[in-house]
Amino acid sequence: MEILVCVKRVPDSSENEIEVNPSGTDIERDDLVYSVNEWDNYAVEEAIQIRDKVGGSVTVVSIGDEDAEEVIRREMAMGADNGIHLSDESFEGSDGRGFATILKAVVDQGNYDLILTGAQADDGAGQVGGMLAALLDYPYASLVNLIDVLDGKRIKVGREIAGGHQEMNEIDLPCVLSIQTGINEPRYVGIRGIRKVASIDIPIKGAGDLGVGTETIGAAAAKVKRQDYFVPELGEGAEMLEGSTDEIVEKLIELLKAKGGFK
């Protein structure tokens, strides 16, 4: 099975406090720790496990500036066979549809049976996978938490729905799936693993190589545009308990007692 996994380099929100810069044009990018989008890491692990079971190859693709290479390399250290780095100034300012259009061009140049994305990335959109499928006219399933390869033409997938229930579907290949966290346990990548792939050449492709232009990608084509970042004032917020730990604990116990917090 030939598998393509789309991965994005994002600020790691479990490692950073994300703050808005003073002018509200961006988040504070200095000193941010970046990593591969959490959902994408599960997608790569799943692809590797499928390949190890049924054969084939795993290709990782990322759209981003020069730093995106670092996450492609990390996922190759996990075990992906190939990496493709898509980088071009004209990609900047694309909306979800623009990114899906760029990724479609990569799919068109390959021969993939299965295309995986993460369920969502740092901006919480959850859009690229579904759009990519629609552009390709491939079937799509989102929030996938189980994949079972039936044969070369069909797979069985579980989708996570409400209440912890799972919706089972059979899907014809080629198809696009968005992967939900928890589908597997992504393997650890150590420094040694990264070193092993340090010298592998990762080709860079631009708009010209992909045959995409400003009528479908970039800021000019984008229908959805971010204007600013801000931190909303939502109601009063919590009453913050302050003082020494003993004082806080004492106050908290009092409150918990009053609200029925003990049996």
Added chain:
Amino acid sequence: MPEQIFAYILHKNGNVDDTAAELIHAANAISPEASVVAVVAGSGDELQAVCDEMAKTYAEVWKIDSDALVYINAEVLRGLLVRVLPKNPVVLVPHEHFGMDLSPGLSVKLDAAYLPDVVAFEGLEGGLLKAVREEYSGMVSTHVTCDIREGAVITIRPGAFQPDESRDAGGQVLDKTDEAVDGGIPGGNRRYLEIVEAETGDVDITKSDVLVSVGRGIEDEDNLEIVFDLAKSMGADVSCSRPIVDAKWLEKARQVGTSGQTVKPKVYLACGISGSFQHMGGIKGAPFIVAINKNAKAPIFQVADVGVVADIVEFLPDLADAIGDTK
């Protein structure tokens, strides 16, 4: 200005989802003048009951009735909607698991803009709709503009808009089935098989009055012990956020949230949980929420009643000890 705005209605076993009454207010917030059409798909008597119910809230209800929609598969529905919707439509869909399955692809098939997970609208000017979204699981918000002149599919965060409770619309139900199925049933390359029910665990957190809930802030599986110690001292049960289940540290039955359990405790102690909407969406009944988090700017502090800025690995044992002393 769109003359019509379409609201996709979720329902299950004849019951209308909470979001159904919220979408009409979302539509009004986009454009108070637009007429709002509820689109309801499904099959048989159950569907008719949902349509009748929706006619109390929406002036117009479009019904799509087919045996192929007994269980609604987004791949099938997408193809049907493309046939019945007019040119350049503005379509609202709840941002939950089904909306996420249906909507991005629907926008492409309609050649319309896609605007996901909106929490508020701030006006429409010259075809540009201004909306508020959140990024980085609610740590920052953004204003975005969306060009809706050629239509838009917009997903609305559940709970972000107040439900409409007037129920005096006296609307009419129009059957759009013929148009929808003209050309056959699409989406045959993804076939629904069955629902696998969630596993039940050793505790039923949906029945607990007091929950000590633990999130990624606990950092290490071994640290879970202090959470169980605290819960024991309080006579509480332990629940958790999704990353704890993903890491297989606790069983799925303990996960609170939209893809986990819906809980209704009196007291909810959120320890090292950031407060994403998918997590908070599983907490109902307005409990007394205490948040303990080392980041003073964590979004959970905006929804909690009481907050403590502390490292839970140090604070929780202190709290448990002090509670032990009071007994």
